[in-house]
Amino acid sequence: MTGPDFDEEPAEHRRFARYLHDLEAVDESDEADLVAVVLGDQDTTMAESAVGRHMDRRAAQLLATAAFTLWTDTMADVIADHDFLTRRLHEWRLLRTIVMGDPWAVDEVTGASDWFQRTATTTQIVSSPEALRLLRDHGRTRRIRNAASHRLDQLEQRT
Structure with a gap:
């Protein structure tokens, strides 16, 4: 379809x-303020989607660094009124806990979202045999269980 009503990209797009461009380019010192501005957009779903993508990108960059904890604490304050974003940030924290070898709870891992379980089984930085065995045996989907099994095989081949 063409014409004046179909040639132009919708304003929210x-x-x-x-927002994605600005969030990718923002200085760390201005990040929280920009996230708050984006979340103030009238289209809540679109705004949360943009911030969610940004959080996933930043969390992956910072996951194994000392800056991760400060960043998540800052983001937690900004996104506190957004349930999906709060859960995603919590799951990034859980992923870091596993990556760093800190204690974690079985029910947190088995009760986590499909996104978390897929990420934990496909991210090369996760090398916890205990977490991978748990997801191999109790992952929510066959895809997750198979990915966990594959990662365990990879880990065993390295040793």
């Missing part, structure tokens, strides 16, 4: 792209 342009804002979404601009």
Whole structure:
């Protein structure tokens, strides 16, 4: 379809792209303020999606660094009123706990979202045999169980 009503990209798509660009380029000192601005957009779903993508990118970058904890504490304050984002941040913290070899609870891992379980089984930085065995045996989907089994095989081949 063409014509004046179909040739132009919807305004929320342009804002979404601009938000992603701005969030990728933002200085760390201004990040929390920009996230708050984005979350103030009238299209809550679009705003949360943009911030969610940004959080996933930043969390993956910072996961194994000392800056991760300060970053998550800052983000937690900014996103506190957004349930999906709060859960995602919590799951990034759980992933870091596993990566760093700190104690974690079985029910947190088995009760985590499909996204978390897939990420934990496909991220090369996760090398906890205990977590991978748990997901191999109790992962929510066959895909997760198979990925956990594959990662365990990879770990065993290295030793």
